[in-house]
Amino acid sequence: MIRLLHFADVHLGVENYGRMDPATGLSTRLSDFLRALDQVIGYALDPAHEVDLVLFAGDAFKTRAPSPTYQREFARRIQRLSAAGLPTVLVTGNHDVPHASGRAHTLEIYDTLEIEHVHVARRPQVFRIETRSGPVQVVALPWIVRSLLLTREEHKGKSLPEINDLILEKVTNILEGDDGLISELERDVPTVLAAHATVQGAVYGSERSVMLGQDVVLPPSLVRNPAWDFVALGHVHKHQALYDDPPVVYAGSIERIDFGEEKEDKGFVVAEVERGRATWQFHRLDARRFVTVRVEATGDDPTAQVLDAIAQTDISDAVVRVLIHTTADREMLIRDDEIHRALQPAFHVAAIAREVERNVRLRLGQAAVEEMSPREALARYLQAKQTPPERAEVLLRYAERIFQGKEAEPPSGH
Secondary structure, three states, X not given: OEEEEEEOOOOEOOOOOOOEEOOOOEEHHHHHHHHHHHHHHHHHHOHHHOOOEEEEOOOOEOOOOOOHHHHHHHHHHHHHHHHOOOOEEEEOOOOOOOOOOXXXXXXXXXXXXXXXXXXXXXXXXXXXXXXXXXXXXXXXXXXXXXXXXXXXXXXXXXXXXXXXXXXXXXXXXXXXXXXXHHHHOOOOOOEEEEEEOEEOOOOOOOOOOOOHHHOOEEOHHHHOOOOOOEEEEEOOOOOEEEEEOOEEEEOOOOOOOOHHHOOOOOEEEEEEEEOOEEEEEEEEOOOOOEEXXXXXXXXXXXXXXXXXXXXXXXXXXXXXXXXXXXXXXXXXXXXXXXXXXXXXXXXXXEEEEEEEEOOOOEOOOOOEHHHOOHHHHHHHHHHHOOOOHHHHHHHHHHHHHHHOOOOOOOOOOO
């Protein structure tokens, strides 16, 4: 049985909600991420935990061009694993690979220097690793870079969905084809698929962004292949298990990035793997807390209501935001200086935001804009702008066609 530690999405370089530490010149948020990473490494190196293998499933840094400081701090932790003789597999993620194919990726230095016991995967490949508990096979599937799989001719004239389908076909062939990676495996040796990818069915946290729609989404069939005994995933920040047989698990990120991850536990996974069977457990990390204080401040003393809500919330050493719902006549009674003093125990105050209920606006004469039809509002606007009547009539006539969902031809002479 092989006991492995699986973690992912370290993202050194995320500095939002922090400040500069005058003693080190570094962001206090860097300390948060390094503290979380040290908990992971410390667990792996503790002899009592008997870890045989460490799998990092991608995204060491926030950007593809991390500062030397971030590279140094990550390297120090990997060097500790190497010095202890603990085999470590590093799979490149989307934040690790450069935009240009000729440039080095952020983890390449470990291969270049031939760091002992450290295996780096930029391309799909099989690692057969001897551990103190016996051999294990790791099939590494790094972040899929379109330019490395497709020729320019294959790109030409195709839509993004068509390109993604073509890439998925190639990835399937790389893994399951007649000469694919599965064909290289020894059938009686425990096998782990380590991938930085989006798998169909994954539930996203706050990292769901405009980039996510461009992901190549792997179908369940690829990760549920009987060749795998355990599937260790990175890329999605929310820890989750997608399937049980074999276990398909996102470790999730090790530290919270923003308020979208406020309720998410952060940590790493320890799995016990043998041929045909695997069990696993999630280990929660002591990550920086994010806390939202929501308060209805519509009473006679709205400031007191806000202060009471803060007092009833544990904000100590947390990144805090205060969301105040109030009315226009109460807003002017809210005293920000008192609120800031009440928030002093927080690690960082992200925002004190007010959502103010306002009466219906009266504009364009005495009529409420919210109660007008589009045509009435436009007519009042043109009147207020003193638009010549004949010009206003033309604009209203063609605007009416737009309101009705018809294509308006431009007026002649305009």
